Amino acid sequence: xxxxxxxxxxxxxxxxxxxxxxxxxxxxxxxxxxxxxxxxxxxxxxxxxxxxxxxxxxxxxxxxxxxxxxxxxxxxxxxxxxxxxxxxxxxxxxxxxxxxxxxxxxxxxxxxxxxxxxxxxxxxxxxxxxxxxxxxxxxxxxxxxxxxxxxxxxxxxxx
Amino acid sequence: xxxxxxxxxxxxxxxxxxxxxxxxxxxxxxxxxxxxxxxxxxxxxxxxxxxxxxxxxxxxxxxxxxxxxxxxxxxxxxxxxxxxxxxxxxxxxxxxxxxxxxxxxxxxxxxxxxxxxxxxxxxxxxxxxxxxxxxxxxxxxxxxxxxxxxxxx
Numbered sequence: 001x002x003x004x005x006x007x008x009x010x011x012x013x014x015x016x017x018x019x020x021x022x023x024x025x026x027x028x029x030x031x032x033x034x035x036x037x038x039x040x041x042x043x044x045x046x047x048x049x050x051x052x053x054x055x056x057x058x059x060x061x062x063x064x065x066x067x068x069x070x071x072x073x074x075x076x077x078x079x080x081x082x083x084x085x086x087x088x089x090x091x092x093x094x095x096x097x098x099x100x101x102x103x104x105x106x107x108x109x110x111x112x113x114x115x116x117x118x119x120x121x122x123x124x125x126x127x128x129x130x131x132x133x134x135x136x137x138x139x140x141x142x143x144x145x146x147x148x149x150x151x152x153x154x155x156x157x158x159x
Numbered sequence: 160x161x162x163x164x165x166x167x168x169x170x171x172x173x174x175x176x177x178x179x180x181x182x183x184x185x186x187x188x189x190x191x192x193x194x195x196x197x198x199x200x201x202x203x204x205x206x207x208x209x210x211x212x213x214x215x216x217x218x219x220x221x222x223x224x225x226x227x228x229x230x231x232x233x234x235x236x237x238x239x240x241x242x243x244x245x246x247x248x249x250x251x252x253x254x255x256x257x258x259x260x261x262x263x264x265x266x267x268x269x270x271x272x273x274x275x276x277x278x279x280x281x282x283x284x285x286x287x288x289x290x291x292x293x294x295x296x297x298x299x300x301x302x303x304x305x306x307x308x309x310x311x312x
Contacts, residue, residue, distance in 0.1 A: 004224060012216075012223065019215035021199050021206070024181055041179055044216070052222045054303070058173040059213040072258065072265070083299075090302035100299035101229065108231075108262070108293050143265075149255035150247045153213050154269050156223055158250070 004052075009157045011043055016155055059153070062117055069144065070117050071124040073131070074110035076103070076139040082112060085135045089114050094127045109139070160208040165191065169201055170210070177215065220269050226276045227269040231262035233291035239264070242287045249279065262293060
């Protein structure tokens, strides 16, 4: 378990506002934190090693890049096959996210969730059919997004 | 906005990762064979137009110590707008989508502790008046990939 220090939290608060678009962006943040540029870079490396930072790069709006259809495909997988099916579906390029989640039978029997991004809904349906054939699970359905009601980046430690 | 070939190359690079070095944009510029100023100008445009949602650290909420879950609400069609306004007003709700199912409102919730998670769920039920809520916490994460590879031509 990670225990974050007060300094860690201060660094996270600065980093989550985004990397400044200037020649020496880490220097700008380091000055605000009273750290040296080298020390801040070392702290960021350490966050990456500890898994606190999953990725240091850009997050994009996939709709703007032509990936307009996104389908949540939910699967009802026998408990003893969950691990194997999850690992198998995660291996497909078209699957961007794959999670096991608590099911709520009978109204919600699905315990494995995959996100598929495609250019069209039809393409998503074809991908789902291919995934179903590969894993041998036929009890699934596609939920398309009809509207995006909110999408924001989480801001931590602001309370 | 329209993306030219250099934008696409740049997006592929910055999605893969920003170099952890004092002058990261210069390093990208050297790779692309353009100036640091041009990299900065292009990134500014991509951020302002919303193609890039965020630049820099993408955190793992669990490792930061937060608790989270996916939730699904069954909202009567005529109440969607009103319920969405309440749900979206919680800062820990980062994503909210309308989907084609009886459970039609799907949102993610992140809060600083497990206790706070249950309090917040109860508050959402009380303030929306919608009791039919599925709590769908992840029990296992097999994959999170957020890079979208672009043809560079």
